[in-house]
Structure formats: structure tokens, C-alpha cells
Amino acid sequence: MVGSTVGHVTILVVLMMIGFAQSATPPGIAKNPTEAKCEDPSFKQCHNLVHVCPKFCDNGCYVHCPSCKPICNNSTMKSPPPYVTPQSPQSPPTPTPPSPSSPMPTPPSPSPPTWTPPALQGAKARCKNRNYPQCYATVHACPPSCPGKCEVDCVSCKPVCSCDMPGAVCQDPRFIGADGITFYFHGKKDKDFCLVTDDNLHINGHFIGKRNHNMGRDFTWVQSIGILFDNHKLQIGALKTSTWDDSIDRIFIKFDGENIILPETEGSKWQSSSTTITRIQDTNDVIVEVENMFRISAKVVPITKQESRIHNYDITDDDCFAHLDLKFKFFSLGDKVDGVLGQTYKSNYVSKVKMGVLMPVMGGDDKFLSAGLFATDCLVTKFKGGASIEEVSPLNMQLPSVRCQSGILDGRGVVCKK
Numbered sequence: 001m002v003g004s005t006v007g008h009v010t011i012l013v014v015l016m017m018i019g020f021a022q023s024a025t026p027p028g029i030a031k032n033p034t035e036a037k038c039e040d041p042s043f044k045q046c047h048n049l050v051h052v053c054p055k056f057c058d059n060g061c062y063v064h065c066p067s068c069k070p071i072c073n074n075s076t077m078k079s080p081p082p083y084v085t086p087q088s089p090q091s092p093p094t095p096t097p098p099s100p101s102s103p104m105p106t107p108p109s110p111s112p113p114t115w116t117p118p119a120l121q122g123a124k125a126r127c128k129n130r131n132y133p134q135c136y137a138t139v140h141a142c143p144p145s146c147p148g149k150c151e152v153d154c155v156s157c158k159p160v161c162s163c164d165m166p167g168a169v170c171q172d173p174r175f176i177g178a179d180g181i182t183f184y185f186h187g188k189k190d191k192d193f194c195l196v197t198d199d200n201l202h203i204n205g206h207f208i209g210k211r212n213h214n215m216g217r218d219f220t221w222v223q224s225i226g227i228l229f230d231n232h233k234l235q236i237g238a239l240k241t242s243t244w245d246d247s248i249d250r251i252f253i254k255f256d257g258e259n260i261i262l263p264e265t266e267g268s269k270w271q272s273s274s275t276t277i278t279r280i281q282d283t284n285d286v287i288v289e290v291e292n293m294f295r296i297s298a299k300v301v302p303i304t305k306q307e308s309r310i311h312n313y314d315i316t317d318d319d320c321f322a323h324l325d326l327k328f329k330f331f332s333l334g335d336k337v338d339g340v341l342g343q344t345y346k347s348n349y350v351s352k353v354k355m356g357v358l359m360p361v362m363g364g365d366d367k368f369l370s371a372g373l374f375a376t377d378c379l380v381t382k383f384k385g386g387a388s389i390e391e392v393s394p395l396n397m398q399l400p401s402v403r404c405q406s407g408i409l410d411g412r413g414v415v416c417k418k
Contacts (some may be wrong), residue, residue: 004123017184038065122247123147127154128280149299149325162297169195169205169341172311173222176363177344185340185362189218192370194378196342198334201293202228202383203342204239204370205393208321210313219313221303221323224252225375228383229293232256232275233374236288236298239323244302249283250322251313262286297327340368 034053048069053061059071121263123142127135135157142150146161153160163170166178176182187193188407189209196203209220215409224237253260255272262268262279270277274291283302291410302322315321333345340362344350353360367379376383 020398029186032204034060036061036063036065036070038068038311043068050325062252070166105418123149125150125152125159127152127157129154132157136237149301162299163325165327167221167325167330167341170329171221171322171325172219173205173207175341177341177349177351179234179344179349179350179351181344181353181355181360182286184361186220187365187368187370188218189220191366192226192373192375193368194339194342194370196328196330196333196337197376197378197380198341199341199384200229200336201330201333201380202376202381204339204373204375204378208323210315210321214312219311221321222326223323224373225298225326227294227296228374228376228385229290230385234275234288235373236286236296236324238300239322240300241320243319244304244322247283251284251286253277253286253288274418281349294331295329299325301325327344335383336382338343338382340364343380 034057035050037048037050038052040048044064046063049063049068050129051061051063051070053070054072057070058071061070061072063069079087079409101137101407107188124139125142126137126139128137132134132154135152135154138152138157142148142151142159143161146163146347149162150159151162152158162168164175166176166180168174169178172182172184172186174182185193187207189207189211191206192206194202205222206225206226207218207220208223209218212219224235227234227236233256235252237252239250239252241250245380249264253262254277255277258279260270262310263268263276264279264282266279266282268279269317274293276289276291278287278289279285280297281286285298287295287297300322302320303313303315304320307313313321327342330345333342333348337343337345344351355361370378
């Protein structure tokens with residue numbers, strides 16, 4: 001009898017232990033559970049912490065490290081649970097025991113993480129046209145294709161490479177015609193070529209360069225332009241420079257024989273009748289606009305050591321071959337317009353360059369050659385006015401003698417810095 005009682009007690013204890021074990025198992029855990037753990041060491045509070053997969057995970061599970069929760073492998077969850085970046089541990093203040101009548105304080109809610117946009121790298125540009133208030137003054141990083149300089153198209157509010165739009169003349173010299181087709185016109189160093197010629201507008205470019213004996217031609221760049229319109233003449237150029245410093249102004253502007261000196265401040269302006277000249281940077285970058293005729297952006301840039309190395313220009317320390325990057329916008333050209341760039345504005349123009357090659361070259365040096373910066377004697381000339389305008393030699397751009405007594409170089413608007 002005693003033995004039977006002991007046996008019943010033993011069975012009862014075993015059943016109670018089994019029931020306790022079952023009740024201690026959290027709901028949703030399988031009888032033969034699988035396990036998973038966070039493998040990402042950057043989540044220190046969860047890394048290597050073992051979790052048991054829920055019983056409804058037919059194919060096992062993984063641990064979502066930010067939330068530190070097991071997720072079924074076949075889960076359709078599209079986004080992780082919200083995650084608050086853990087704060088750096090701090091020494092807790094010494095708690096003050098509350099009085100029996102005081103309610104327990106409510107712990108403060110953790111502040112949500114803040115996101116700071118990454119800093120813009122490289123050169124930056126912004127919209128400078130107040131007529132587009134949604135884009136005006138918004139800063140943009142220049143595209144990878146032109147990390148050193150660009151501008152913002154205020155209409156689309158996007159940064160664009162200045163030399164990648166129709167009407168551009170940049171680099172060696174690389175033209176983009178009104179038809180959007182890119183071509184090169186090398187010309188010859190120390191010569192002048194007609195870029196645009198129309199009834200009441202004529203633009204010549206003075207080319208500087210170096211002879212490349214391996215290629216049988218000159219490396220060339222547009223150093224200055226001479227513009228004839230109505231009875232006016234306008235000259236814009238880059239001053240010869242040895243070592244480049246963008247904080248020193250190296251742009252030269254002359255209107256009807258008068259040297260134009262603009263304060264070295266972005267937005268400074270000179271105006272005469274229908275002509276306006278405005279700085280768009282403190283130095284080396286201006287916009288010239290003649291009402292109802294044209295707008296020209298002119299920026300003085302050097303040949304950098306990197307460019308010289310890549311293209312084998314062999315630029316030495318005595319001359320960085322400062323030149324102009326230009327962008328033209330015309331408002332009233334006739335259909336007979338001609339010139340290296342001007343011909344592309346004809347309504348029936350068909351590009352003559354060989355497409356599909358690495359460097360499509362526009363020929364015709366002879367028909368575009370001019371006797372001087374303000375000469376209108378090229379074979380394709382259309383200009384009918386300005387016959388009495390005095391010729392200005394591009395050699396005046398070299399400034400062979402300079403004096404820095406008052407900080408101004410012979411009144412030409414260039415600041416000396418010691």
C-alpha cells in the first residue's frame with residue numbers, strides 16, 4: 001500500500017514538472033525549434049544573441065539585427081520595423097527613492113535619429129536668376145563629367161556642364177553647334193577666324209596655341225573675341241598668365257576703345273545703352289548681353305597640369321595658356337548667317353563633319369580666316385556695317401609692361417598681388 005502511494009506521488013511529480021516545462025515555453029515556439037542569431041557585429045546589443053524561430057516559420061528564420069527580432073525566411077515583410085539609433089551609454093544619475101505618496105516618474109521617450117545630408121563634393125553652382133524663385137540660390141554639386149565647373153539650368157533646376165550645350169566654344173576648341181552636334185575647329189595659333197558673321201553682327205576669335213610636331217597641327221585655344229554690332233566694337237579676352245590663381249582677375253574687356261573695369265564682386269555691372277556686362281563670379285567670369293541681339297558668357301580658364309599631362313600639351317611654368325570658355329545665345333540671326341559656329345544656325349544646315357569618330361573636325365580654315373580680330377574680310381563674311389571701326393591688335397592683350405604702383409596694371413583692371 002505504501003509502495004503504491006509512493007508510485008502515485010512520483011507519477012504526479014513527473015506530470016507536474018512536464019506541465020511546468022510546457023507552460024514555461026513561450027507561445028509560438030515549436031517542440032523542436034530552430035535557432036538564429038544576428039551576424040552583424042555593428043549591432044552590438046543584438047550580435048550573436050541566439051533567438052528561437054517561431055513555430056510558424058516553416059523554412060527557418062533569420063534575425064533582423066536593427067529590431068533584434070527573428071523573422072521567417074519566407075516572410076513577406078517589405079520593410080524592417082522602425083529602428084532608433086541607440087544612444088551612447090552614459091552614467092545614470094543616482095536615483096532618489098520616491099516617497100510613498102509620489103507617483104513613479106515616466107521615463108523620457110528616446111528622441112528619433114536625425115539625418116544630415118552629405119556634404120556636396122567638388123565644385124558647386126547655383127541658380128542666379130531671380131525669375132525662378134523655386135530654384136534661385138539653391139546650391140548644386142557639379143556633375144561628374146565636369147566636376148570643376150558647371151552652371152544651373154534654372155528652368156529644370158539641375159546642374160549642367162557649361163560646355164555641353166548648343167552655342168558652346170571651349171577647350172581645344174570644341175564647338176557645339178545649334179544642331180547639338182559637337183565638332184572641333186583647330187585653326188592655327190596666332191591667327192584670327194570668323195566664328196559668326198551676319199548682316200549686323202560679326203564675331204572673330206583670336207587663337208593661341210602650341211605646335212604639336214607629332215600631329216602636324218597646332219594645339220589651339222580661343223584667347224579673345226572681337227565683336228562688331230551696330231557701330232560698336234567689343235573685345236573680351238584672357239590675359240597672358242604664367243601661374244594660375246583664380247582669385248586674381250585675368251579677364252580683359254574693352255568697349256568702343258574704353259577699358260571696362262568692373263569691381264571684383266559677383267553681380268557688379270557696367271551698362272551703356274543696350275549693352276550690359278555683369279560679373280557672375282568675383283573674378284574671371286562675365287556675361288555680356290546686347291538687348292535683342294545676343295548674350296555671351298565668357299570665363300577665363302587655364303590649361304591645368306593634369307590636362308597637359310593627359311593631352312600631351314607640354315605646358316610649361318612660363319605660360320598656362322589662359323583662354324576663354326564661351327557660350328553664345330543669339331536672338332536675331334538671319335538665315336544667311338555663317339562662320340565656324342554661325343553656319344550651324346541656318347535653318348537648312350547639314351553638318352559637314354564626319355560623325356562616329358572620336359574627334360570630328362570641321363575644316364575650312366581658309367574661308368574662315370580673318371586679317372585681324374576686328375577684320376570682316378573672311379570669305380564667308382555677311383557683315384554690312386562697321387566699316388569705319390578702327391582695328392585693334394590682339395597683341396594688346398599680352399600687356400608686356402605692367403606696374404603695380406596703385407594696384408592696377410596700367411589701368412587695365414588687373415589687380416597685382418604680392
